[in-house]
Amino acid sequence: xxxxxxxxxxxxxxxxxxxxxVPRAALLGAVAANLPDLTELLxxxxxxxxxxxxxxxGFTHSVAGAALEIAAGTVLVGIVLxxxxxxxxxxxxxxxxxxLFVVTVASHLYMDWQGSYGLRPFLPWSDRWYYADxxxxxxxxxxxxxxxxxxxxxxxxxxxxxxxxxxxxxxxWVVVASGEAAxxxxxxxxxxxxxxxxxxxxxWAGVAARRQVAALAVALxxxxxxxSGLASWPVKARTARAARQRFGAAAQWAVLTRPGxxxxxxxxLAGPDSIAGPDxxxxxxxxxxxVRRALATPDGAAIAQFARFLTxxxxxxxxxxxxxxxxxxxxxxxxxGWAVVVVRLEPAVSVPRNP
Numbered sequence: 281x282x283x284x285x286x287x288x289x290x291x292x293x294x295x296x297x298x299x300x301x302v303p304r305a306a307l308l309g310a311v312a313a314n315l316p317d318l319t320e321l322l323x324x325x326x327x328x329x330x331x332x333x334x335x336x337x338g339f340t341h342s343v344a345g346a347a348l349e350i351a352a353g354t355v356l357v358g359i360v361l362x363x364x365x366x367x368x369x370x371x372x373x374x375x376x377x378x379x380l381f382v383v384t385v386a387s388h389l390y391m392d393w394q395g396s397y398g399l400r401p402f403l404p405w406s407d408r409w410y411y412a413d414x415x416x417x418x419x420x421x422x423x424x425x426x427x428x429x430x431x432x433x434x435x436x437x438x439x440x441x442x443x444x445x446x447x448x449x450x451x452x453w454v455v456v457a458s459g460e461a462a463x464x465x466x467x468x469x470x471x472x473x474x475x476x477x478x479x480x481x482x483x484w485a486g487v488a489a490r491r492q493v494a495a496l497a498v499a500l501x502x503x504x505x506x507x508s509g510l511a512s513w514p515v516k517a518r519t520a521r522a523a524r525q526r527f528g529a530a531a532q533w534a535v536l537t538r539p540g541x542x543x544x545x546x547x548x549l550a551g552p553d554s555i556a557g558p559d560x561x562x563x564x565x566x567x568x569x570x571v572r573r574a575l576a577t578p579d580g581a582a583i584a585q586f587a588r589f590l591t592x593x594x595x596x597x598x599x600x601x602x603x604x605x606x607x608x609x610x611x612x613x614x615x616x617g618w619a620v621v622v623v624r625l626e627p628a629v630s631v632p633r634n635p
């Protein structure tokens with residue numbers, strides 16, 4: 281999911297897990313929940329263009345990578361706390377610190393898995409992608425619920441209030457102005473925002489109950505995600521059945537999540553020759569010899585391992601041949617854009633045989 285959702289959920293988890301034992305537990309949880317993305321900055325190659333498709337949600341998002349991130353984060357923060365403890369005479373809460381890093385880093389992997397983007401949890405041993413197709417990569421409720429919980433558990437001071445109001449206003453503008461959110465989502469957003477504001481004024485929860493309200497927000501999000509998963513089952517069953525009827529036993533299929541429209545999915549069916557959605561069909565062209573040449577290049581291999589539904593177009597109008605490789609989840613046509621890779625091939629040189 282998006283990094284704002286990771287940060288807010290991580291802050292709520294950090295507070296629910298270790299507040300009162302680990303200093304700045306919410307802030308630390310927000311940072312720790314983004315470690316799988318932050319550690320991608322340690323790659324030797326810049327994470328943009330084709331390397332983004334190749335490396336993003338790679339080893340840093342695997343179970344092995346998460347274990348290293350948890351260990352490194354716990355040790356580094358523990359060293360800082362130990363240095364501080366020398367002056368104050370306190371002890372390092374190693375157990376609570378480890379628990380904080382475990383739940384927050386694990387939340388990143390779980391939240392990425394529950395969408396249609398997916399992740400590869402068993403790298404470096406297996407590069408297989410896993411997708412739950414439950415919740416969209418951007419879901420406004422993963423912003424608002426933890427923000428309300430964090431606000432209710434904060435001190436009644438203008439500084440935390442200002443931060444909450446500014447962030448809430450920005451998120452509201454995104455939800456309303458994007459044009460992607462369903463009408464019921466916008467109504468629910470306004471209602472929850474008003475409840476959040478009234479609860480803050482009425483002091484429904486304060487510093488004393490900050491752990492409990494943070495845990496409640498995370499539990500509600502977990503129930504919401506589970507409800508989405510349960511609601512997707514009949515859609516998946518119908519889609520799988522339609523895919524087998526159209527393309528045979530080896531058919532591929534998915535129900536893609538839609539940002540801003542919870543509990544709705546776009547069915548996608550695929551066979552060796554074509555991919556189809558509710559009102560569209562595109563040819564794959566993967567068996568064309570020049571496309572196989574393109575897939576053998578480094579750029580072609582990168583998009584092939586990333587794409588869930590790979591398609592190709594060939595343009596041989598100029599000198600040489602240009603192959604456009606796309607992931608149908610994000611691009612059905614066009615020569616530029618997200619998940620579109622351009623591979624230019626020089627004409628094959630024929631060597632004359634000796635008479």
